[in-house]
Amino acid sequence: MKQHPYDHRWRERWDRKKAKRARRMGRDWEYRWRVRHRWHQRWHHQHKRFKHSLGARLIAIFILLACTSSVILWACMGSPYGLLWAVPALLLVTGFAFGMIRHMVWPLHALAIGAEAFRRGEFSHRVPVIHGDEIGDLAVRFNQMAADIQAMLDGKRALLLAISHELRSPLTRARLHAELVGEGESRDALLGELAQMRDLITALLESERLGSGHSALQLSDCDLAALAREQAQPGLELHVEPDLPVVQIDRLRVQLCLRNLVQNALRHNDAARGAVQLSLAREGSGVRLTVRDFGPGVPPESLPQLGQPFYRPDEARTRHGGGIGLGLCLCRLVAEAHGGRLELRNAEPGFEASVRFA
Template sequence: MRSLIARIRHSLAARLLLISIASLFAVLLVISVFFATGWGHKFDEVLLPHLQRYHAYLLQELGNPPTREKAAALASQLPLQILLFDEQGSWSSDGQAVARETLEKPRRPRNSELYRDDHSERFYLHHRSGDTEVFIGISKFPERGHGGPLLLLIALILAVSYWLIKRLFQPLKPIRAGVAEFSEGNFSHRIPEARKDELGELAGQVNHMADAIDAMLKAKRDLLLAISHELRSPLTRSKVALELIEQNDITDGIRRDLNDMEQLLSEILESERLKNAHAHSVLQRSEFSLEELLRDVTGKLDPDGKRIRLDAEDCICLLDRPRIKLLLHNLLGNALRHNRDEIGPVGLHARCHDGQLVIDISDHGEGIATEHLLHLTEPFYRVDPSRQRKTGGYGLGLHLCQVIAEAHGGGLRIESVLGKGTTVHVRCSLG
């Protein structure tokens, strides 16, 4: 019940309906006040003379003094109720007794001979002829019926109004879904622009915004790729020239820096190649043993077998072996770099389950704050921008791992607890 009330309270359609109802009541109130103040003052000037003339004709028919026989004859000809109060007592043309005390002048109109009987809900014109008082009933209020049908009709009108308002705002659903797609990076998605109203224009503007963002990101990627390609040639020439000079500690440091730059360029080109719309055609899938691949990677990163605890189920995988190997190498390298070996080794769990390769890598590092987790796979993102290359890398490794997993029809998810460590979950489709 609370959730329903909260949903209605936050519903745009419900708010608009309430505003419409409030506006309607305000209009009715203004109209009522207008007629109450304006029409009441005009009653004596406009309607009362006609009523008095009609009253005079009726009194002429009743005679002077009025008799009950003439009153009965007149009441039988016209839809009137005539009351007589004289020495003989009270008399009513319809046989219904009316006490004189119940007839009172209404507050409006003023200075008129208009009376009202609250019991019969009639208005009466009054005349005195000697000792005889005459009351001629000129109208009768309609009988009050039950309020059930009226309430049902009002509820039906409100329900139809709410449905129409909901239908009016129906385009907000595809707009919201489209914005969610854009936030996931799917800028090829398009929001339908069937409507020609403001919401249709909004959908068109959001699509235009998505095109602009996609164009800017594409230009950024193209620039990055162009720079990466252009740097390969001077990088290769530098490595060749380095081999031709006398080797020492300085040249060894230069060689390491050149190798790091070459790795960085390779990761940039590889990630952009796999992010292509036809990434599945780039993959070179082949069958291989999962256990053999894991031992190959861990043997190079942990020759002594003390820093990585391997828990794997052997199975035959149909995946791009070099790229899966690169993924494992990057993730295990990160885990070993941040792991506190005195607490325990890095955990590597791998198995084939339900048509997927499932890999979980956990360390006992310092952990990562929650606000950084969603950004870890962004290119060049670093939790601590001041970190050095040897401790923090360039910020492309996790991004490349995510791209490799997604190219294989899977994904990468990171969980971390400050002070306890981090776990990376990888899923890749085997088919």
């Protein structure tokens, strides 16, 4: 059959319709893909928010627990022996929910341990980031806070060390010039003030060195009884148990601690009530050192602040009676550097300070 000469027009029209249908189908597929991708993104976004929200997960567990318990109770009502299996099932579901909740709130325990370490001044401690929720964000902020505080303290320590070292030279020259002044009350007062400044600088340097803890010590075997006998002076009574064990300590730092405790006790002691008591007693494998006076003691509200740098109770704020507020601080640092703790309490009457050396 002979083909009509205009049949190509119908073919072109058919091809145009076919191309138009293909373009429409392509646009429909692209539109469906975009919609599906958009819903996929929304689902991921909501899922991420759900995982980040501790409250949302707790609510989901409570809803799941309530629905599961309702289904179990509804199913057991139609069975004569429903209670025999419903009670264990409810206990099992409740235990499962409790385990999930405990797993979610377990990082709070790590935060509590970190807060306790920060309270002790251990800013090198880091809280583990267990979950990526609000508690995880809090742990990250805890660690950042610890790093910032540690950097601030390191800068403060470096500044104090630099200032203390720089002050030693002019202080030594001032003392030499003061000794050239003629004898008299002015000279004695000037030398006394310079000696107090020297003690302050020495205490500052020693406190900053002890801030690094055990690494600042030079440990060796030492007899604490011999160190205690070196402190013998009027107004002091020694009570030393026989056959005390030899302990590993830094002799110079413990001697400084012992001297500060004894001088602090003598400064506040009431001689009419009795002499200052210096005692050494065996405690386990170590030795406990105790210094007690019979003075007025310390107000109970001031006990937690004792041992802090430059802190002095109200009764000891006079220039000649209260010191500069670094004696007990140095004693605390020495005790902590040796792995112990300076214990302070009112003895009624008097005041008692003790340290255990292992």
